[in-house]
Amino acid sequence: MDNFTFCAPTYFAFGKGQEAETGRLVKRFGGTRVLLHYGGGSIKSNGVYDAVTAALRDEGIEYMELGGVKPNPRSGLIREGIELCRREKLDFILAVGGGSVIDSAKAIAMGVHYDGDFWELIKDRKIPENILPVGVVLTIPASGSEGSSNCVITSEEDGKKWGSGKADSLRPKFAVMNPCFTFSLPPYQTACGITDMMAHILERYFTNTPDVEVTDRICEALLKTLIEEAPKVLKDPEDYGARANIMWCGMLAHNNIAGVGRVQDWASHQIEHELSARFDVAHGAGLAVILPAWMEYALEHSSPQRFVQFAVRVCGLEQDFAHPERTARLGIACFRNFAASIGMPTTLGELGIQDSDIPAMIDNRRDRGFPFGGFVEIDEKAMEEILRLAL
Numbered sequence: 480m481d482n483f484t485f486c487a488p489t490y491f492a493f494g495k496g497q498e499a500e501t502g503r504l505v506k507r508f509g510g511t512r513v514l515l516h517y518g519g520g521s522i523k524s525n526g527v528y529d530a531v532t533a534a535l536r537d538e539g540i541e542y543m544e545l546g547g548v549k550p551n552p553r554s555g556l557i558r559e560g561i562e563l564c565r566r567e568k569l570d571f572i573l574a575v576g577g578g579s580v581i582d583s584a585k586a587i588a589m590g591v592h593y594d595g596d597f598w599e600l601i602k603d604r605k606i607p608e609n610i611l612p613v614g615v616v617l618t619i620p621a622s623g624s625e626g627s628s629n630c631v632i633t634s635e636e637d638g639k640k641w642g643s644g645k646a647d648s649l650r651p652k653f654a655v656m657n658p659c660f661t662f663s664l665p666p667y668q669t670a671c672g673i674t675d676m677m678a679h680i681l682e683r684y685f686t687n688t689p690d691v692e693v694t695d696r697i698c699e700a701l702l703k704t705l706i707e708e709a710p711k712v713l714k715d716p717e718d719y720g721a722r723a724n725i726m727w728c729g730m731l732a733h734n735n736i737a738g739v740g741r742v743q744d745w746a747s748h749q750i751e752h753e754l755s756a757r758f759d760v761a762h763g764a765g766l767a768v769i770l771p772a773w774m775e776y777a778l779e780h781s782s783p784q785r786f787v788q789f790a791v792r793v794c795g796l797e798q799d800f801a802h803p804e805r806t807a808r809l810g811i812a813c814f815r816n817f818a819a820s821i822g823m824p825t826t827l828g829e830l831g832i833q834d835s836d837i838p839a840m841i842d843n844r845r846d847r848g849f850p851f852g853g854f855v856e857i858d859e860k861a862m863e864e865i866l867r868l869a870l
């Protein structure tokens with residue numbers, strides 16, 4: 480196990496009715512004038528908006544609204560948010576939504592006291608000293624941004640979808656997590672979220688760092704939980720217990736408790752970001768396609784041992800000691816079948832992406848640099864091969 484530091488100071492208020500605490504939590508973390516940031520309107524039709532604004536009013540907290548965050552959040556609205564915070568002297572950002580809203584809020588928070596354009600911060604992975612505090616009311620478990628230390632933003636000007644630098648100061652101050660708020664999620668969004676969580680765990684699980692048994696076991700527990708709970712929520716979207724387990728899994732999958740002390744991979748995320756930048760696909764759906772293709776490529780270019788461990792401990796398959804590659808391949812098939820069983824695409828074609836689109840995606844990646852990937856190194860040729868495997 481490698482040396483590490485771990486500081487994840489987000490305060491979580493989890494469970495039914497916890498949204499009533501929102502106003503008190505904003506105050507506790509220093510907010511007096513709030514930017515209420517949200518997406519395309521789901522919070523208005525499912526009652527979340529009314530509950531949260533009531534909680535703010537109960538504490539006499541003033542707020543101004545900026546809705547309209549799109550999935551794969553865009554730079555234009557972030558600039559609008561920065562201007563609004565500066566003009567109205569807002570001192571706290573409350574993100575009510577999912578990863579896109581939270582990430583947009585984090586980017587605004589970084590930009591308000593920064594002299595230049597916020598995109599310079601993302602581009603150069605710089606974290607300014609003075610960041611506005613961000614609080615979250617989570618409505619879709621998926622990105623883990625409610626506990627994570629970065630954000631991912633799409634620049635409308637040049638079609639890049641890039642992650643910011645990482646810093647504990649970018650972790651939200653608090654996150655209100657009421658599983659009932661996720662009852663209204665359509666099955667596709669539910670499945671995208673579950674796939675994203677699994678990807679966050681697998682990007683950490685595939686490592687060459689030895690002696691990481693404790694984090695391996697955390698990863699395996701989270702993966703098994705998701706595999707068991709997913710069909711329950713797809714059958715009954717109001718299954719509170721299953722929604723609750725999935726919601727907490729999403730946070731644990733990505734606040735890095737499952738990834739400390741090891742070199743992590745993240746190649747599938749890097750490749751997926753080129754899909755969502757160019758074709759605006761849902762992040763989880765893109766991962767459902769890329770991750771198994773990456774696994775196939777990685778198996779060819781590494782020892783099968785990690786894949787066998789995944790197949791046996793997570794998928795419950797029997798180990799073929801004479802032919803470890805066979806067990807490894809069955810594990811990959813198990814992941815792909817699971818993704819398909821919850822309604823995810825498994826080929827680029829299903830996302831409307833063709834052979835002829837591959838060069839442009841590789842080209843767009845060049846500015847962020849090659850190679851990448853901590854388990855198996857991915858250069859341009861490898862990225863092309865993975866995209867072809869995904870066709």
Ligand code: NZQ
Binds near residue numbers: 517579762
């Ligand atoms: O916009 P509204 O109307 O709210 O609808 C949203 C959106 O269309 C809808 N939705 C959310 N909660 C709902 C709901 N619909 C009904 N009922 C509810 N309770 O779901 C759609 C997707 O929302 P979005 O926020 O885009 O989803 P997600 O949480 O998956 O976030 C995806 C973004 O997070 C980034 C992704 O790249 C992507 O841009 N990520 C951020 C990470 C981080 N900061 O740590 C890590 C991740 O790997 C990921 O890259």
Ligand code: ZN
Binds near residue numbers: 675679
């Ligand atoms: Zn992700």
